[in-house]
Amino acid sequence: MDTKEQKAHRPRQSGAKKDKKTKKQKKIEDKNPKAFAPLSGRKADKLARRKQELIQKKLHVPLVDRTPIEPPPVVVAVVGPPQTGKSTLIKSLVKRYTKHNLTEIKGPITVVSGKKRRITFIECANDMNCMIDVAKIADLVLLLIDASFGFEMETFEFLNILQVHGFPKIMGVLTHLDKFKNNKTLKSTKKRLKHRFWTEIYQGAKLFYLSGIINGRYPNQEIQNLSRFISVMKFRPLIWRNTHPYLVADRVEDLTDPEEVRQNPVCDRTVTLYGYLRGTNMKPNMKVHIPGAGDQYLADISILPDPCPLPDKVRKSLSEKQKLIYAPMSDVGGIMYDKDAVYINIPGSFTKTDYNGEFEKGPGEKMVISLQDASDTLASKLQEASLSIFANSAPLKASDLNEKLCVSTESTENNKLERTRRRVTFNEENEENFMSEENSSIENENDSDNAVREDEDGDDNDVNDVNYVDGFDRRVALNKYEAENSEENISKEIAFAESDSDISAESDEELNESGSDLDGELRWKSDLTIKAENMFIANRRVNIMQLIYGEKAPEEIACNGISNSAQDARSKNDERPLKYEEDFFKVANNDTGNAKILEAIDSSKSYFDIENLDEWDDEKVLESIRNRFITGSLEDKNPTGLNNSDNNDDDEIYSDFEDLEVGEIVKAMQSKESEEAKEGLEQETLAQKRILLKKKFDAEYDNKDDTPKVDFYDELKEGISKQLQINREEFDDDDPYTRVMVEGFRPGTYVRILLKGMPCEFVNYFDPVYPVIVGGLLTAEENLGFIQVRIKRHRWHKKILKNKDPLIFSLGWRRFQSIPIYSLNDNTRNRMLKYTPKHMHCIATIYGPIHPPNTGFCAVQSVSEDNVATFRISATGAVLDINHSFEIVKKLKLVGTPYKIFKNTAFIKDMFTSALEVAKFEGAAIRTVSGIRGQIKKPLSKPEGHFRATFEDKILMSGK
Numbered sequence: 001m002d003t004k005e006q007k008a009h010r011p012r013q014s015g016a017k018k019d020k021k022t023k024k025q026k027k028i029e030d031k032n033p034k035a036f037a038p039l040s041g042r043k044a045d046k047l048a049r050r051k052q053e054l055i056q057k058k059l060h061v062p063l064v065d066r067t068p069i070e071p072p073p074v075v076v077a078v079v080g081p082p083q084t085g086k087s088t089l090i091k092s093l094v095k096r097y098t099k100h101n102l103t104e105i106k107g108p109i110t111v112v113s114g115k116k117r118r119i120t121f122i123e124c125a126n127d128m129n130c131m132i133d134v135a136k137i138a139d140l141v142l143l144l145i146d147a148s149f150g151f152e153m154e155t156f157e158f159l160n161i162l163q164v165h166g167f168p169k170i171m172g173v174l175t176h177l178d179k180f181k182n183n184k185t186l187k188s189t190k191k192r193l194k195h196r197f198w199t200e201i202y203q204g205a206k207l208f209y210l211s212g213i214i215n216g217r218y219p220n221q222e223i224q225n226l227s228r229f230i231s232v233m234k235f236r237p238l239i240w241r242n243t244h245p246y247l248v249a250d251r252v253e254d255l256t257d258p259e260e261v262r263q264n265p266v267c268d269r270t271v272t273l274y275g276y277l278r279g280t281n282m283k284p285n286m287k288v289h290i291p292g293a294g295d296q297y298l299a300d301i302s303i304l305p306d307p308c309p310l311p312d313k314v315r316k317s318l319s320e321k322q323k324l325i326y327a328p329m330s331d332v333g334g335i336m337y338d339k340d341a342v343y344i345n346i347p348g349s350f351t352k353t354d355y356n357g358e359f360e361k362g363p364g365e366k367m368v369i370s371l372q373d374a375s376d377t378l379a380s381k382l383q384e385a386s387l388s389i390f391a392n393s394a395p396l397k398a399s400d401l402n403e404k405l406c407v408s409t410e411s412t413e414n415n416k417l418e419r420t421r422r423r424v425t426f427n428e429e430n431e432e433n434f435m436s437e438e439n440s441s442i443e444n445e446n447d448s449d450n451a452v453r454e455d456e457d458g459d460d461n462d463v464n465d466v467n468y469v470d471g472f473d474r475r476v477a478l479n480k481y482e483a484e485n486s487e488e489n490i491s492k493e494i495a496f497a498e499s500d501s502d503i504s505a506e507s508d509e510e511l512n513e514s515g516s517d518l519d520g521e522l523r524w525k526s527d528l529t530i531k532a533e534n535m536f537i538a539n540r541r542v543n544i545m546q547l548i549y550g551e552k553a554p555e556e557i558a559c560n561g562i563s564n565s566a567q568d569a570r571s572k573n574d575e576r577p578l579k580y581e582e583d584f585f586k587v588a589n590n591d592t593g594n595a596k597i598l599e600a601i602d603s604s605k606s607y608f609d610i611e612n613l614d615e616w617d618d619e620k621v622l623e624s625i626r627n628r629f630i631t632g633s634l635e636d637k638n639p640t641g642l643n644n645s646d647n648n649d650d651d652e653i654y655s656d657f658e659d660l661e662v663g664e665i666v667k668a669m670q671s672k673e674s675e676e677a678k679e680g681l682e683q684e685t686l687a688q689k690r691i692l693l694k695k696k697f698d699a700e701y702d703n704k705d706d707t708p709k710v711d712f713y714d715e716l717k718e719g720i721s722k723q724l725q726i727n728r729e730e731f732d733d734d735d736p737y738t739r740v741m742v743e744g745f746r747p748g749t750y751v752r753i754l755l756k757g758m759p760c761e762f763v764n765y766f767d768p769v770y771p772v773i774v775g776g777l778l779t780a781e782e783n784l785g786f787i788q789v790r791i792k793r794h795r796w797h798k799k800i801l802k803n804k805d806p807l808i809f810s811l812g813w814r815r816f817q818s819i820p821i822y823s824l825n826d827n828t829r830n831r832m833l834k835y836t837p838k839h840m841h842c843i844a845t846i847y848g849p850i851h852p853p854n855t856g857f858c859a860v861q862s863v864s865e866d867n868v869a870t871f872r873i874s875a876t877g878a879v880l881d882i883n884h885s886f887e888i889v890k891k892l893k894l895v896g897t898p899y900k901i902f903k904n905t906a907f908i909k910d911m912f913t914s915a916l917e918v919a920k921f922e923g924a925a926i927r928t929v930s931g932i933r934g935q936i937k938k939p940l941s942k943p944e945g946h947f948r949a950t951f952e953d954k955i956l957m958s959g960k
């Protein structure tokens with residue numbers, strides 16, 4: 001085949017197509033040729049500000065990263081309203097990580113997820129206690145949202161709790177997306193929920209979509225993506241957890257002697273708890289708090305071999321053997337670990353294969369074995385079952401019923417579990433950020449920090465969508481407003497400009513007037529060059545050199561420096577005030593002959609020869625003035641560029657002089673040679689001096705080892721990490737026992753804790769759904785005392801908070817009930833309040849376990865299940881102060897009657913009972929019924945409790 005050379009494309013040179021293309025090209029150029037570089041100065045300024053803000057946000061007090069070399073498993077809490085798919089998600093993730101099919105989820109489930117990471121999954125039930133406890137231990141929260149229903153109160157309650165107890169990482173997961181039959185509604189719902197989620201957490205927060213259920217689990221691909229995100233996620237230490245040791249028990253055993261329990265069923269129990277240590281080092285004999293069971297001293301703590309160890313060697317991916325799972329409460333794998341033994345559950349006689357016909361099985365055993373033949377569960381059979389109400393009617397299926405129920409979720413309704421779902425609707429009032437209105441407890445920084453980090457590495461794919469969302473609509477509106485403002489600003493700038501430009505503006509006007517023969521609209525276009533010149537001249541800066549050296553500029557330069565037209569304009573300017581003022585003042589000296597000279601002497605302004613501006617490019621001219629400035633070379637003997645003879649002339653003029661500061665007498669040069677020699681010497685010493693000075697300066701300000709200068713923040717961080725390294729090295733040579741005694745048990749180790757004297761309820765009501773936390777207490781936190789907290793009622797909480805109404809506080813590791821006394825500080829005293837103010841912080845004083853200032857807390861009125869009608873979190877806040885006693889004053893209304901009246905003074909009885917009481921109220925304001933104001937003066941010695949008071953007017957015996 002012969003290859004014919006193709007004709008190259010020749011773009012159109014003229015015609016409609018060409019116009020279209022050039023238009024298009026222009027459009028592109030108009031946009032922003034430099035990709036992300038800002039076009040306007042205003043935008044650049046905004047960008048720079050934002051960048052600085054982000055940098056500043058990152059600056060928090062650096063925390064010591066105590067993550068041990070082998071860190072404990074990451075706690076992933078799966079949280080969401082009931083029936084959102086929490087169990088399904090955990091099952092899917094566990095299957096993905098370990099290939100294990102979990103049947104039930106009870107207690108924490110630990111899996112090895114990678115070379116260096118293990119994950120503990122915890123399902124959080126819809127119970128206040130459970131939510132509070134989970135929020136305190138979760139490193140990552142998977143917030144499940146039923147997309148077919150929308151946001152429910154539980155989600156926001158949990159977010160609120162998270163906020164006060166440190167803000168761990170959060171990822172949203174939308175489930176039940178398969179319920180949407182219409183693709184359009186699915187898309188819009190996704191978008192709406194995503195942006196609401198972003199508003200609540202932070203812009204760009206991760207949100208996963210799980211599109212439906214296949215074989216009882218979520219689609220593999222989606223779960224794989226989610227699992228990858230979890231596996232690589234980075235965590236930042238949270239303040240509370242970085243200063244307290246804690247343990248999440250994954251196994252609980254009651255070791256109490258059965259005989260003792262038989263004799264006294266409510267006797268205190270001895271319990272062992274197993275789990276990975278987290279946070280900081282746990283000391284033996286430490287006091288710990290177990291939420292729900294109170295404070296206990298550790299009776300014993302011992303290290304156990306890790307039941308779910310990280311793999312030693314990993315080539316590329318984990319081998320099947322390395323994909324371990326450890327979930328003792330869910331009884332997975334049939335392996336039980338104890339202090340000194342590992343028990344393996346061998347399948348019992350209930351398995352079908354065991355049966356070899358030797359023994360006759362009992363009816364119970366037969367039933368169990370026959371049940372193993374069942375291919376479907378009762379639930380799935382029910383799901384498939386159909387019912388025909390009429391003989392000819394189409395059979396009804398359970399799935400039909402489900403669908404109907406779920407479709408009708410528009411209003412709050414009872415679903416199949418007879419649960420009242422609490423939809424979160426965002427009306428006008430609630431439109432603003434739910435989180436933003438919260439108080440700024442110290443933990444809030446984590447939030448912002450989260451945001452900063454995620455902003456940086458978050459995906460930008462959806463950034464464009466942002467403009468369409470409700471939250472951003474407001475922003476757009478704001479931008480419009482800003483744009484208007486900016487226009488206004490510009491006009492204002494003109495109105496209040498500097499005097500120089502004022503003058504030019506006025507001269508413009510005059511020039512316009514002079515050109516009145518031109519068409520009105522086009523008048524501004526006339527004399528543009530002259531105007532430009534005027535502007536240029538008017539805006540010239542002061543000639544500093546002339547000001548300093550007072551060098552007399554030759555008259556011509558000053559006068560000829562301006563073009564004729566410019567001069568005209570200037571002279572007009574000069575005349576103008578005279579014209580105006582003529583009516584009022586007489587010009588005293590009308591001698592205009594000196595005007596030119598005056599102008600020449602006034603060297604505060606310099607005028608340039610506009611036509612000869614290129615003389616400034618002349619290297620000679622520049623060179624001639626270069627050395628006049630202090631940056632010029634001192635070595636140049638002829639700085640002015642004049643010849644030597646001139647210099648000599650100078651010397652003649654300026655003979656000997658004494659430098660009074662140094663006390664050195666400088667003699668005029670006698671001969672040319674000696675003068676040169678001396679000058680050379682001087683130059684040398686001067687140069688040396690300069691070198692020395694420079695060295696000194698460098699030593700003082702330069703970085704010695706030429707490393708880039710680190711700021712205070714980095715220095716601090718480096719210091720901390722160095723100290724940590726030193727600490728590690730210090731303990732490296734010690735034997736494990738000494739190390740434990742001195743340092744305590746390191747986080748990451750798997751330990752067994754023995755607790756004696758645990759309340760029997762802990763064992764009797766043990767439910768693996770509720771996480772068991774063992775939180776270490778610092779010495780100060782073991783005591784009880786008065787705490788003053790800053791508190792704010794949550795605006796979604798419907799009930800008012802009344803003074804002295806008990807509240808359940810979640811503070812530190814603890815949940816406790818206390819009676820708050822609300823007050824407001826008016827700079828002089830704390831005045832008691834009847835109720836918490838609306839949308840405002842107030843002070844609450846409570847008696848309870850001491851916690852350090854700035855610890856965040858949340859409070860609920862009740863934790864019982866029946867109180868789910870409204871938003872359950874009543875208030876949030878942070879600890880302000882701890883003290884033995886706080887002074888809170890209360891307004892008192894006391895009534896007394898006068899019994900003796902002199903002019904403005906009266907003696908009053910029946911208000912107080914003793915002189916001491918009166919003394920306390922000395923100076924207090926009093927008022928009669930008719931409104932005459934007065935003041936308590938002094939108690940009377942007799943009778944007790946009577947006092948003297950003065951009034952602004954004479955009062956009546958009736959008290960009027």
Ligand SMILES: Nc1nc2c(ncn2[C@@H]2O[C@H](COP(=O)(O)OP(=O)(O)OP(=O)(O)O)[C@@H](O)[C@H]2O)c(=O)[nH]1
Binds near residue numbers: 083176179211212216
């Ligand atoms: N169609 C559909 N059904 C789902 C989806 N996710 C979960 N389900 C179903 O919802 C039901 C509840 O799922 P679970 O995983 O038990 O939900 P849960 O949140 O653990 O429920 P509780 O433990 O009662 O709080 C199950 O029947 C699931 O099959 C989903 O994305 N689509």
